[in-house]
Structure formats: structure tokens, C-alpha cells
Amino acid sequence: MTEYLKEKIKEALHKLDVDGIEPVLERPKEESHGDYSTNAAMLSAKKLKKNPREIAKNIIDNLQLDEKYISKIEIAGAGFINFFVSPGYYIEQAKDIINKRSEYGKLEINKGKSVNIEWVSVNPTGPMHAGHGRHIALGKAVANLLKWSGYTITKEYYYNDAGKQMENLAKSVYARYRQMFEPDYPFPETGYVGEYIIEIAKIIKDEYGDKLLNSENDFLVFKTAGENWCFKSIRNTLRVMGIEHDKFFSERSLYDDGKIEKLLSDFKQRNLSYEKDGAVWLKTSELMKDKKDAEDKVIVKSTGEPTYRLPDMAYHIDKLNRGYDAIIDVFGADHGDTYKEVLAGVAALGYDASKIRVIIHQMVTFMQEGKPVKMSKRSDNVYYLDDLIEDVGADVAQFFFVMRSANTHLDFDIALAKEQSDKNPVFYLQYAHARISGILRNAKEVFGDYSKDVMNANTSLLKNEDEVGLAKILTVFTDVVRNAVETYEPHKIITYLNEVAEAYHRFYHNNRVINAEDKELSYARLVLCEAAKVVLKNGFDIIGISAPERM
RNA sequence: GUGCCCGUAGCUCAAUCGGAUAGAGCGAUAGCCUUCUAAGCUAUAGGUUACAGGUUCGAUUCCUGUCGGGCAUACCA
Structure with missing residues (x-):
């Protein structure tokens, strides 16, 4: 119906020699204003230099509508044209x-087009906490929307298995393992304090006994065990939320395939990077001219390790090369600034970054009895997503997370969500x-x-x-x-x-x-x-x- | 300090590219179960859309400034 009326209105406007305006057709809130309403006359007023109401009359005179659909047309207010649809049509x-x-x-x-949506992408360093829920639920719903719009969709999960965080996980597991033999062994300052680390350590102890006590310099077993355990937990939670990704993309693979080095040399070749203080910097201040005080950013630390930016760019280039018509990223507000640099870097190398669409959502506060639930990674005082789902159910969680517009902060009322009532x-x-x-x-x-x-x-x-x-x-x-x-x-x-x-x-x-x-x-x-x-x-x-x- | 997001009923939030009398739920008040599910329905109350300007036929929506909140401002991701 919307399409039909729009078409007809445009035809009428054309007859009045008004072209190039896009009339808005909307459903008025007020019933007496009809079922559909257009501001076409007001929009044409300037061009025709006539009273909108008069123009509205002219438009109506030039409209040819099927009486089966439209039972009445009225001019109202400043020049709105209101259409009343025949009840029989509905x-x-x-x-x-x-x-x-x-x-x-x-x-x-979007029929015949392909889209890649990447979300969740939680690093396998622990179970997902409740705050991840909004991200997960939103991505799921957006993925569904994309599918409904006709896209062929690929759901992707990108995880950082190359950086410091995985090392940290390995160290934490090792420390817990060793503590089983030496209770006084120090736990790393920045280690992951969650109970689950102890669980992983127990698994290792069951398998290897005390054989790995002296492996301070070889954390591979601990890292692998940690990663496997965490992924199992993450995937299980996703399954409960009804989500299945088509592809898991490892950051490490970008290194193994030489894509990081290639990217680095591309930047150098184009004179987009330089060395300073032992680190490699990207000239983001030049690439992002529209942003006033953009600063150059480090892409390789003085230790020789790339920062997250480099693999992130390589990853997006990889996705672009795979030929999708559109690429969607879902990020929390805490990543709100950084993706712009990544896109700028990608665009600087001649890739079509306009295909990449980033959806940002704001954070969540969990409310219990009117007070925010405190969450702290340091003290293992964590409300896990599994706990939330157990408390309120997967449907309710999904609903509450998607209920509000993504770009506004969300208060999640746990008591209300738990309520099995009206x-x-x-x-x-x-x-x-x-x-x-x-x-x-x-x-x-x-x-x-x-x-x-x-x-x-x-x-x-x-x-x-x-x-x-x-x-x-x-x-x-x-x-x-x-x-x-x-x-x-x-x-x-x-x-x-x-x-x-x-x-x-x-x-x-x-x-x-x-x-x-x-x-x-x-x-x-x-x-x-x-x-x-x-x-x-x-x-x-x-x-x-x-x-x-x-x- | 700077950048992004936000500020709407007592609370949590909607509001179609700028449209007509700003809407829901919860909470409050008053009604409705001999009839297919009362987890429902009906009615009432509740607002200077943070504040001050600007743009125009018209602003919750766009622009500027002020105040308040969240996030980010790392050689973490």
C-alpha cells in the first residue's frame, strides 16, 4: 500500500511539473487523519509558490486511485493529504x-546479495559475563533482520588468539596448577582470577599430574587447555541463546598467512607509516582529516608486537577480499572510537571501506532491587551470562536486551525479568x-x-x-x-x-x-x-x- | 580537557528522512471472570521533551551554547 500510494502521488506531482521531491508517506498517529498521510503539498509549496492547501487540491485532482483501496481523501491542517483506506482492503x-x-x-x-556479520568475538579467556548479553542478543536479532531483507548471510566470530590476553590466560592457569602443589606460589598481578581457572588447572593436573611443574617457559599446554575450556563454555552459552556461527576466524591465522607483514609493508611502501621511539606509527592524523585532532597511532609496539589495529585491518581486508556485498560489525560503546582508525587504514590502501557498517551499542547496567549490580573482574564477583539465563530464561534475556534502542544505555531490571507474571x-x-x-x-x-x-x-x-x-x-x-x-x-x-x-x-x-x-x-x-x-x-x-x- | 552516545510521565523507555492533540509498560486510583487462557480488558491521573538561543509553515527530532550522566581517550583488544 505504501509503495502504491507513493507511486501514485509521484505521478500526480509529475503532472504538476514538480519533480525531484520525495514525498513522505506516513501512518498518522491520529485516527481522524486517515490511514496514510503525505506532506507532498507542503514540500512542493516553495517550488510552486502557492498555498500548500491549494496545491494539495491540485494533487488530488491529478490522482488516479483504485476505489477498492482508497475510500476517501481529505486535505487537512497545513496541507496534509490524508488517505482513508477501505476497511475491506485490510x-x-x-x-x-x-x-x-x-x-x-x-x-x-537485498536479494541476491551477500552479507557477513561479525559479532560476539569474545576472546577465549573465560566464560561470557552478563554484560556480553546485549551484544550477543543484538547481533542475533540484526542477523535475523539481514536474513529477512533477502541477504545470504555469513555469521562470523573473530577471536584474538595471538595477543597478550591468551598469554595471560596461560600464566593464570599455570599459577593455579602450581598452587595445587605449592600453595604459596604467587598468582600473577594481572591474572584472571575467576574460579574457572582453577577448574582448568584441575583438568591439567588430572591428566599430567606433577609433570608440568617446571614449565614456566613453556605454557603451550596451559594455553591450549585454557582456550579449549573457554571456547567450550562460550559455545555452550551461544547454543543456549540459539546462536550458531558459520565461521570462526583466528587472529593467529593472519600472522601465519603472512597478512600482517604484507599489510605492514604496504603501509610503509605508501609512506603511511614511520618509525619513532622504537615503534611503528600509522599516520592516522592524515588519514582522518575530517576528525580535527586525530593523532597518529602505534601499529607495532617497541617490543616488536603489532597492536590490535594491524590484525583488525588485515581481518577486514580479508573479509572485503572474500567478496561480500556488505560487512557488518557489532561493537560495544567501549570500541566506539577505535573502529574509525581501522576503517581509515583499510580505506587508505584502496579498499572500499564503505561496505563496512559498524553497529555500536551502549552498555548495560544490571539492576537488582533498584541498585546496580556490581561486577568486578578482579575479585571474581562476576555475574555470568549463564547465570543470567538460568535466572530469567533465554527468551526473556533475549527480549530485554533487544527491547531498547541500541544507542541508549540499558538498565536491565533482573527482578522484573524474573517475574513470571503480567x-x-x-x-x-x-x-x-x-x-x-x-x-x-x-x-x-x-x-x-x-x-x-x-x-x-x-x-x-x-x-x-x-x-x-x-x-x-x-x-x-x-x-x-x-x-x-x-x-x-x-x-x-x-x-x-x-x-x-x-x-x-x-x-x-x-x-x-x-x-x-x-x-x-x-x-x-x-x-x-x-x-x-x-x-x-x-x-x-x-x-x-x-x-x-x-x- | 577532547571525541562518541544519551537526557522525554514517579521509574524503564517509544515516537516513522522535521509533521497534526508527544505514546507504551511498570507503579498509583476505580471497575470487569456462569462465555474460546484474567499472564487479559476498560477508565482516570501523570509532561515547559534538562536549560537558553537559532533555522522554518512546523522542532523531542537539525544547528550553537550551558548543565548533567555513560563510554573512550594505552606501545590492552
Whole structure:
């Protein structure tokens, strides 16, 4: 419908010799303003040097619309043109929704294109903590959105197995192992203090006994054991969250393939890097001219080890070379500044960095009884993601993390999330789905297998406010998905589903669906139920939560 | 100090490229279960959109400044 009206309005504008403006078509909040509204006349006012209301009249005179769709057109306010859609159109759409089922809402805007989305990418130095949850849930929902927009998608996990952090892990495990024989053996100042390190150390002790006590200079066993243990933990949590990556990309492989050295020499060759104080610097101040006080950044430390920037750039170049049409990175706000340097470096070597889109999300504070939950890596006072999922459930966690816009700070109310009651916003949505499912089960008992006949139902019987209102909201799902896709904002789906659930609950409350005495009306209303179920289910799929048949 | 994000109802947050009377949930108050799931529905109260300017037909949205919060300002990633 949106497309249809837009097209028609443009045609009319063309006839009035107004080209090159993009009229906005929106759904007004106020019902008396119609179902769709456009500001086309206001936008043309300057060009035509006429009163917007007068122009609006001219536009309408030049509009050729199908009466089956549009029942009334009005000019209002400063020059808005309001369109009233025929109720019958909405009702008719419900059958269409049922036919499309799991395809309803899917777009083709990115059909035939490929996208790579990289997220999670937690280094295997420990189990994931609750704060990772937002990142994980958001990435999952964005990945779903990309898929719905038509992309062929590759989900990727990049992990740093070459840097200091892995060494640190190895040292920590070694220290815990040795402490089992020598309780006074010192634990490294910057070591990982979590309980899990002791667990890993025990595994090593079980396998090797005391044979590795003198391996201060060869941490390989400890590193490998640590990495394996941590990855197992991480993957397990991801599995519980319903996430499976297609590819795990190791930072080390970039070194092994010589890509780091190649990159370094490329920068040198182009005179984009220089040596100072024993380190190699990248001329980021020149590469990022639009940023006022950009400083040059170190890419190889004076110790000879590259900083994270170099492998990060090499990694992105690798992805670009793999030929994706788009590359998505999901980062927390703590990485908000650094990716710009990485992109600048990539672009400086002639790669098309505009293909890379970075989604930044702000941090999370977990609230318990009105107070923030303290988390400290130093003291092992960590709220792990596994604990959170155990406390509130995977669905609830997923929902809460995606519920809010990513670029605003999130307060996660654990008590509210735990609440198995009407206070919990997840259940409001899932309950609508379960409720419909219950009615459909009932319908089967009363009418037998009704599915075929329902498609022939006499939907002209549906005309009260609740019925039309529900049908109306169901038809805009595709527009909502498109909007969410374009902005990479899955929370918009939740806001919308809330409206769907609201419309359904109201409909349910005022209209009995199943009535053995009135089969015709029952069937007509079952059409609405089926269609509402499809929309809820498809929406849940995108945000990544389950669609319960019973609650 | 500087850069990024944010400031909307008592609390947590929405608000379609700048649109019409700024909306939900929680909390508060008052109602609704002999009828398909009351995890529901209905109604009421609650706002100078942090503050001060600017841009224009029109600003929560864009620009400037002030105040307040988060993150980043490493040869950690």
C-alpha cells in the first residue's frame, strides 16, 4: 500500500511539473487523519509558490486511485493529504498473510546479495559475563533482520588468539596448577582470577599430574587447555541463546598467512607509516582529516608486537577480499572510537571501506532491587551470562536486551525479568500467541479440520472496530520490517509487536471467535486469528524468541 | 580537557528522512471472570521533551551554547 500510494502521488506531482521531491508517506498517529498521510503539498509549496492547501487540491485532482483501496481523501491542517483506506482492503489482506505464512514480511531488497556479520568475538579467556548479553542478543536479532531483507548471510566470530590476553590466560592457569602443589606460589598481578581457572588447572593436573611443574617457559599446554575450556563454555552459552556461527576466524591465522607483514609493508611502501621511539606509527592524523585532532597511532609496539589495529585491518581486508556485498560489525560503546582508525587504514590502501557498517551499542547496567549490580573482574564477583539465563530464561534475556534502542544505555531490571507474571513485557506478547493457539485448538475440536474452509470464509462479516483495527495493524508488518532493516534496529519490531498483541487482546475480549451456532462468523474471525498468529510468530523469529503454543 | 552516545510521565523507555492533540509498560486510583487462557480488558491521573538561543509553515527530532550522566581517550583488544 505504501509503495502504491507513493507511486501514485509521484505521478500526480509529475503532472504538476514538480519533480525531484520525495514525498513522505506516513501512518498518522491520529485516527481522524486517515490511514496514510503525505506532506507532498507542503514540500512542493516553495517550488510552486502557492498555498500548500491549494496545491494539495491540485494533487488530488491529478490522482488516479483504485476505489477498492482508497475510500476517501481529505486535505487537512497545513496541507496534509490524508488517505482513508477501505476497511475491506485490510480484511482481505489477512488471507494473504495466511497464505504467505513464514514468508510474510520477508523482503527482497537485498536479494541476491551477500552479507557477513561479525559479532560476539569474545576472546577465549573465560566464560561470557552478563554484560556480553546485549551484544550477543543484538547481533542475533540484526542477523535475523539481514536474513529477512533477502541477504545470504555469513555469521562470523573473530577471536584474538595471538595477543597478550591468551598469554595471560596461560600464566593464570599455570599459577593455579602450581598452587595445587605449592600453595604459596604467587598468582600473577594481572591474572584472571575467576574460579574457572582453577577448574582448568584441575583438568591439567588430572591428566599430567606433577609433570608440568617446571614449565614456566613453556605454557603451550596451559594455553591450549585454557582456550579449549573457554571456547567450550562460550559455545555452550551461544547454543543456549540459539546462536550458531558459520565461521570462526583466528587472529593467529593472519600472522601465519603472512597478512600482517604484507599489510605492514604496504603501509610503509605508501609512506603511511614511520618509525619513532622504537615503534611503528600509522599516520592516522592524515588519514582522518575530517576528525580535527586525530593523532597518529602505534601499529607495532617497541617490543616488536603489532597492536590490535594491524590484525583488525588485515581481518577486514580479508573479509572485503572474500567478496561480500556488505560487512557488518557489532561493537560495544567501549570500541566506539577505535573502529574509525581501522576503517581509515583499510580505506587508505584502496579498499572500499564503505561496505563496512559498524553497529555500536551502549552498555548495560544490571539492576537488582533498584541498585546496580556490581561486577568486578578482579575479585571474581562476576555475574555470568549463564547465570543470567538460568535466572530469567533465554527468551526473556533475549527480549530485554533487544527491547531498547541500541544507542541508549540499558538498565536491565533482573527482578522484573524474573517475574513470571503480567508485569513482564515478554509475556504480554507471548501470551497473545499462546492465546491464539488455544483458540485454534478449540476450533479444531468444534469444527474439525477447518483450515481449507477458512480461506473461503466470508470476511465481509468483519467490520467492527476491533476486527478492522487488528487487520489494519497486521498489514503494516512488512513496512515495519523494512524500517527496522534500513536502520538496523530490531527494537522497532518489538514496539510494533506490542501493538499487535494489544490489538489482538482487545479483539479477543470483545469478540467471541468460536461459536458453533454461527459457523460463518467463526470462520471469518478465525482468519484474523490465523493471520495474527503468523505476524506474531514471524516477529518473534526476527527478535529471536520462541512462540509458545501454551502458557 | 577532547571525541562518541544519551537526557522525554514517579521509574524503564517509544515516537516513522522535521509533521497534526508527544505514546507504551511498570507503579498509583476505580471497575470487569456462569462465555474460546484474567499472564487479559476498560477508565482516570501523570509532561515547559534538562536549560537558553537559532533555522522554518512546523522542532523531542537539525544547528550553537550551558548543565548533567555513560563510554573512550594505552606501545590492552
